[in-house]
Amino acid sequence: MSITRRAFMQNTAITGLGLGLTGQTKSLAQPVSKPKASKINVAILGSGLRGQSHIELLLKRDDCNIVAIAEPDKVMVERSKEIFSKQDASLPKFYSNGDQDYRNLIAKEDIDAAVIASPWRWHTEMAVACMQAKIFVGLEVCGGFSIDECWQLVNTYEATGTPLFFLENVCYRRDVMAILNMVRQNMFGELIHLEGGYQHDLRGVKFNDGVTPYNSGVEYGSKGFSEAKWRTQHSIKRDGDLYPTHGVGPVAQYININKGNRFLYLSSMSTKSRGLHNYIVNHEKGGANHPNAKLEFKLGDKVTTMIKCANGESIVLHHDTSLPRPYSLGFRVQGTKGLWMAVNKSLHIEGVSPSHRWEDAEPYLKKYDHPLWKRHEAKAVGAGHGGMDFFVLHAFVECAKKFENPPFDVYDAASWLAITPLSEQSVNMGSTSVPFPDFTRGRWIDTANTFAVSDEY
């Protein structure tokens, strides 16, 4: 199989290279056809804490070899190696000679699929490089920087025929999938309004002591560890919904975004910024005289985004990462027959629930448990984020083996990533509304949603 891939790659390398940058595209809405593999060679681009979590899960599978890892940070390389040692797995080849060494990995290694779990800044160029090399891409989530970058992903896919799987794990959350099941059985009627978001107190993630990842100090950048090394800088420089996909991914499945529906425009509003500054000042290792007490953060503590969809629905996204609060993605799924809200774990369905009253959602979530969860529950136990990381990686590997279009593809990646730069624009222009490009070039009109239509993956 690898020979097939390499031969194909050599044939397409010249036409594929740099297409994203010039904007020239071929009209390819399907991946190129390839024979199904029983086992694939996988690379990890970025083996920080998130990449390491993927390594652990992939090592449990008998249909993957992790053959190469690109990671410039020596501490993370050592931590990654330990995972292999603990599981008695043969060590992959490490490319850790700087940020660009992943290009050598792509050029030299025989790779079928790559998981990209690097800091956000690298996502697009790594994904483009992989697609050009015919390496099936699994791209970790984030928010985009520019609309151009989203088009690069689309254009490169259309030029190379290499699929990209956008690894939005929350689409596989058990309650999220049970609700999907209910939506598809028309329990909520025609959907009207949806909410989701990322409401997660990240203060102890964006700052630490440089050694321990969580809740350990007030350092960041070169003095920080893990995400504090790079993610914090985004809160200093940017204002908008920086992390929209955990909220919008599941919601997009409910209303078939890019599959019969699409985002039309959004408006975003941001608040003043207080949480991160207060965190530094009030922390026992910080204080008013700590150098970081002088930092000015652009990111408003709460960013709210409204998205209008072609089929007439509205979506509200909440971004709330700098204030003390319980974790909540804040889902709301509301249609002509009723609604579910995650925060009070309740739903109301007309003619079923007592009139004008909430019901506990739990019995419904059990009854409508998605077939995928029923089938694979045992394997998901222990996987990250309540098991959903198992499912997203499982689907990634199965799609990669067939080199087939994933449920969340490059068009979804582009549309979801685009929320961030559009949100930044809207916030900076006083919440004016800004339009989404149609990244599918009209194909959304007659494309079907393939996500979780069976119990396979």
Added chain:
Amino acid sequence: MSITRRAFMQNTAITGLGLGLTGQTKSLAQPVSKPKASKINVAILGSGLRGQSHIELLLKRDDCNIVAIAEPDKVMVERSKEIFSKQDASLPKFYSNGDQDYRNLIAKEDIDAAVIASPWRWHTEMAVACMQAKIFVGLEVCGGFSIDECWQLVNTYEATGTPLFFLENVCYRRDVMAILNMVRQNMFGELIHLEGGYQHDLRGVKFNDGVTPYNSGVEYGSKGFSEAKWRTQHSIKRDGDLYPTHGVGPVAQYININKGNRFLYLSSMSTKSRGLHNYIVNHEKGGANHPNAKLEFKLGDKVTTMIKCANGESIVLHHDTSLPRPYSLGFRVQGTKGLWMAVNKSLHIEGVSPSHRWEDAEPYLKKYDHPLWKRHEAKAVGAGHGGMDFFVLHAFVECAKKFENPPFDVYDAASWLAITPLSEQSVNMGSTSVPFPDFTRGRWIDTANTFAVSDEY
């Protein structure tokens, strides 16, 4: 006292008349001074079901005489008379000779204060007429039609010195006031983001059988009864947040809108409209062949509005009245130290609540029960909407007796009413943001919030 008022009125009638229409104003930010009355003459302008609820409460007081009622609907006149008979109270004089007969009431009767509870269309002109006649105004809530109308209210107040009390009862809801108490004790820190709204399934209010007010049929307009007679038409013709004040009133108190803070701009998004049509089609008295099945409703089933405030906060308002759902005003009060959410009856306060966990709000709501509720609880029992109607009318009467500025004054009325026309504009222009006028002409900067600063009213 009445003689004093009449004498004053004659002195100011010429200058006051029509000032709202010409835009000429005097610079009066305080009501004219009048001696305190121990008992006042009250008129009811509009004694539909809402007006009748006010009559019942006012008849229980020994400091009010209801001397006149303007109500053109004979059915409502008869219902109103029954309330007086049941309570052995002397009947007021009724003005029911058409929509304009309230002007005769104002001209002929010796009235100190008026409660305006007519259909929305009459609110502003009735309020303007009362203010011009030096009648202390209690104005029921709704959304406005135009910014000009909001200025009329402000200009008339400034020209006449007659106070206007905007009767937003939800500001007096027990949990809302306990949270106000907590906000003022800095329990949530500096406030950052707030939510509220009107999420109330009104399908069975907007349509009925013409006799029974609720859940009785699919008729409206001339064939409907009570609110179905007139409110439904707004859902046919308008799209925007038609009823913002129950959500925004309490929130405005938390962040001192017009008292050190103000609304800067808003953006609104509306969805497709399905709920009211479906209700008619699926109702046992309706069906696909019922004439009202042909109605087209402009009002989107869910309207979301984001408001940016001068002190950097954001407010999200939910308007959701056409879909099956439990009643919920959806409050969220979030600051640098924690947040309260009404829908899950929970809060989180940093350093007090378990880290990253919700706590039941109930013990806090009890502990921080507002002094006003503690003092008057017994009297509030049985009053409408969980007792809060007692409080708003109590404050109205106490302020009217002193002819003093109420806690929710004409500037609040103008700002809150303005949300509706601004929301309609924003929705109709693709959720672009639209600015609020500063109805206070800069006075918001150094005005103090007087709402519920003691246990008096």
